[in-house]
Amino acid sequence: MGALISLVAVAVLALLAAVGASAGGGLRFVLGVIVPGVAFAVFLGGIIYRVLHWARSPVPFRIPTTSGQAKSLSWIRNNELEAPSGLVGVIGRMALEVLFFRSLFRNNRVELLPEKQKLSYIADKTLWAAAMAFHWAMLIVVLRHFRFFIEPVPFWVEALQNVDGFFQVGLPVLYITSFLFLGGLAFLLARRFFDTKVRYISLPSDYFALFLLLGIGVTGILMRHVEKVDVVQVKAAIAGWASLQPVAPVGVGLWYFVHVFLVSALLVYFPFSKLLHAPGVFLSPTRNLANSNRERRHINPWNPAITGHTYAEWEDEFRDKLKASGYALEKE
Amino acid sequence: MAEKSPQELIQIDLAPPRRNWMNPAVDFDARRGTWSYPAAAKNLKYLGMPNPREWSPADADWKLPDDWKQTIHDGFKDLLKKYRSLEIFMDICVRCGACADKCHFFIGSGDPKNMPVLRAELLRSIYRQDFTAAGRILGRLAGGRELTEEVLKEWYYYFFQCTECRRCSVYCPYGIDTAEVTMMARELMNLIGLNINWILEPVANCQRTGNHLGIQPHTYKDNVEFLCDELADTTGIRIDPPINRKGAEILFVIPSADYFADPGTYTFVGYLLLFEHLGLDYTLSSYASDGGNFGLFNSAENLKKLNWKIYHEAKRLGVKWMLGGECGHMWRVMHQYMDTMNGPADFLEQPKSPFTGTVFDNAASTKMVHICEFTSDLIKHDKLKLDPSRNDNLRVTFHDSCNPARAMGLLDEPRYVIKNVCNNFFEMPENTIREHTFCCAGGAGLGNDENMEMRLRGGLPRGNAVRWVRDHHDVNRLACVCAIDRATLPPLCDYWAPGVDVSGVHELVGNALVMEGENERTTNLRDEPLVPEREEQDDV
Numbered sequence: 001m002g003a004l005i006s007l008v009a010v011a012v013l014a015l016l017a018a019v020g021a022s023a024g025g026g027l028r029f030v031l032g033v034i035v036p037g038v039a040f041a042v043f044l045g046g047i048i049y050r051v052l053h054w055a056r057s058p059v060p061f062r063i064p065t066t067s068g069q070a071k072s073l074s075w076i077r078n079n080e081l082e083a084p085s086g087l088v089g090v091i092g093r094m095a096l097e098v099l100f101f102r103s104l105f106r107n108n109r110v111e112l113l114p115e116k117q118k119l120s121y122i123a124d125k126t127l128w129a130a131a132m133a134f135h136w137a138m139l140i141v142v143l144r145h146f147r148f149f150i151e152p153v154p155f156w157v158e159a160l161q162n163v164d165g166f167f168q169v170g171l172p173v174l175y176i177t178s179f180l181f182l183g184g185l186a187f188l189l190a191r192r193f194f195d196t197k198v199r200y201i202s203l204p205s206d207y208f209a210l211f212l213l214l215g216i217g218v219t220g221i222l223m224r225h226v227e228k229v230d231v232v233q234v235k236a237a238i239a240g241w242a243s244l245q246p247v248a249p250v251g252v253g254l255w256y257f258v259h260v261f262l263v264s265a266l267l268v269y270f271p272f273s274k275l276l277h278a279p280g281v282f283l284s285p286t287r288n289l290a291n292s293n294r295e296r297r298h299i300n301p302w303n304p305a306i307t308g309h310t311y312a313e314w315e316d317e318f319r320d321k322l323k324a325s326g327y328a329l330e331k332e
Numbered sequence: 333m334a335e336k337s338p339q340e341l342i343q344i345d346l347a348p349p350r351r352n353w354m355n356p357a358v359d360f361d362a363r364r365g366t367w368s369y370p371a372a373a374k375n376l377k378y379l380g381m382p383n384p385r386e387w388s389p390a391d392a393d394w395k396l397p398d399d400w401k402q403t404i405h406d407g408f409k410d411l412l413k414k415y416r417s418l419e420i421f422m423d424i425c426v427r428c429g430a431c432a433d434k435c436h437f438f439i440g441s442g443d444p445k446n447m448p449v450l451r452a453e454l455l456r457s458i459y460r461q462d463f464t465a466a467g468r469i470l471g472r473l474a475g476g477r478e479l480t481e482e483v484l485k486e487w488y489y490y491f492f493q494c495t496e497c498r499r500c501s502v503y504c505p506y507g508i509d510t511a512e513v514t515m516m517a518r519e520l521m522n523l524i525g526l527n528i529n530w531i532l533e534p535v536a537n538c539q540r541t542g543n544h545l546g547i548q549p550h551t552y553k554d555n556v557e558f559l560c561d562e563l564a565d566t567t568g569i570r571i572d573p574p575i576n577r578k579g580a581e582i583l584f585v586i587p588s589a590d591y592f593a594d595p596g597t598y599t600f601v602g603y604l605l606l607f608e609h610l611g612l613d614y615t616l617s618s619y620a621s622d623g624g625n626f627g628l629f630n631s632a633e634n635l636k637k638l639n640w641k642i643y644h645e646a647k648r649l650g651v652k653w654m655l656g657g658e659c660g661h662m663w664r665v666m667h668q669y670m671d672t673m674n675g676p677a678d679f680l681e682q683p684k685s686p687f688t689g690t691v692f693d694n695a696a697s698t699k700m701v702h703i704c705e706f707t708s709d710l711i712k713h714d715k716l717k718l719d720p721s722r723n724d725n726l727r728v729t730f731h732d733s734c735n736p737a738r739a740m741g742l743l744d745e746p747r748y749v750i751k752n753v754c755n756n757f758f759e760m761p762e763n764t765i766r767e768h769t770f771c772c773a774g775g776a777g778l779g780n781d782e783n784m785e786m787r788l789r790g791g792l793p794r795g796n797a798v799r800w801v802r803d804h805h806d807v808n809r810l811a812c813v814c815a816i817d818r819a820t821l822p823p824l825c826d827y828w829a830p831g832v833d834v835s836g837v838h839e840l841v842g843n844a845l846v847m848e849g850e851n852e853r854t855t856n857l858r859d860e861p862l863v864p865e866r867e868e869q870d871d872v
Contacts, residue, residue, distance in 0.1 A: 277424040294698035
């Protein structure tokens, strides 16, 4: 049900863009210039607002999750990347987490055979592999798009394109990342349908993000490989936008508008949704703090004021019993 | 004990139902054995906490204050301002499901709301509805839920069905820590008087007497003397441990269970033998008579209150530094909270072993050293006279307790100690030890008898791993560094892996220590014969 609602929502967005763009003139300006401009502003502003909002809340306690041996005695080998003792270790741990999804790599699957009273834990890297494929492909795809934004096309974009199109198949050349992007997303979506546990926990918004990204990927590929859009025109439109002298795109088909509209939707959706995991992971206190609790004191800005039960009060309450048991007392 | 046999209990279907989880319905009456009794009014009154009353979760009317919804809303707002962790964990979960089958309660019950992601969603759905733009506008479509009494009942059921073991947090790509989420939920429930007695009674006891069990100072002394008498009978070594002695070098802080009940008491005499062996200048305290702290399972405020006495007593006695015994959640408190809450301990000195000269740099600020760090350092420097063959009747495995493993990174020290005092050591399967360790299912205040079915269910993964080493390596002893483990794992092992006993690491140390002037030892500290009976038969 959640999936259906989300699919319809994405389809409606696509349809809106297509209908609007085919109405021509003014709406093309709105869809091609104003919408993406506003979307980008919302995206940037929204993320900055959200991160500042997070940053404003204090971190009262240093609560890293240790996933390895801590630094203790000199002859015990500690694991700096899993239980970092200082900043260098934390940077390493975060780098592994952000770039290679370290924790997800640990994933395993429980198998229970009741008749044998047997529980097994089977390594399962599929989620990790799909997540890596999708996220890295997305990054490279976004970077590849810089050929539309910057003139002349920077060398690193050219290089990226060359590597990505290494197999030289098709004209225009098929990019490996296009497949990884769609393949990764398709797997993540399939998990939500066919893994009963994941289906159970999935919310409409989980499907929405996937359908939206799939829509963006598919329209992009259609544009490049089926419609074979006039790249010069696209570039002219985007260059105008980037140079703050926007012009409505001319000579490009409907797919372009659908693609741009879905990307705009994603940008707007981003700061209000779970997609915030991207900036959020950097602020996760179980990962970004050193396990140096006993070595360096951590300060809690709102450390609650309490009145402890003092030794004197305790002695007063149990004085007779303490005396009878022969304890040395502060006050006789 | 549970009425169901292991074979019945293990018939678990891990596939969730098709119906939507958002509709809450917990039938407490039908689920007896899987929840804990609410806090008695007298305990809430003693602690000055809201809404003391007599009630049961099985009642239709939970006698909530009239404005409970507003109270929860305001409390939630307040927590979001105080804890970045809460904000982040509410905002960034993508529901990838990596955590789903990492929770021992989910594995043992198949109840989908025991998947960590859904446990957090119980809170997150309210967060979305009340505090996010998407939730306010789209409601259920954005994953938001109205806070109703039914939702509240779910909170009580499932947030007192989490042992705050942090296993899910190891696997989460963003480190979302359900322990933290559960702690926040319990803070909120406190505001309207939803808490369990197995936590609040120990908290009230501890506030008054200094320990969870409510042991008063004269009984404390009697207990210690009784244990020392038994020790003298077994070993011929007479120890009279100092209590509340001013000017000692070290204050030794332990969980109260260690001087109260088997098998913790064997660990207690293990500590005493070690100190006697060394001639350590230390003292126990009958005021700071519990390092354990059930405030951790209740609220930051109670946590701080109960912990406050530790530094207070160290200062009064004028000790130089502190040593801590074997206790899991106590060590989460000592490691991650004590210094922040009740420090700085600038009246203490940086811990330094008087026998090896080792300076404990990792405890430079808190000034408290774990006994396994202390002992492994002694063994490394060859300061102990050990006869590991005295543990030859034991085939030992080690259970990493959740908090030392995942909130401290204390993994190799206890292993080093065990391997030096025992000849037969065997690890459980790798996905069940070290940072992957499975909880005893009785931590965080859930180790009570009325919750026994859930404890046994949640204990299935641990029990199953113990069973594996028992079957493959004839293991008969499970060592651990946690007092809650020593209380909760024996029934668990009896149920899932009969024939395996539970002990602390320092009980094994005590067995192996060769003491000056001791009797010829024919039994270990439990009065079990040192030579396994099977071998005796072989000799005949």
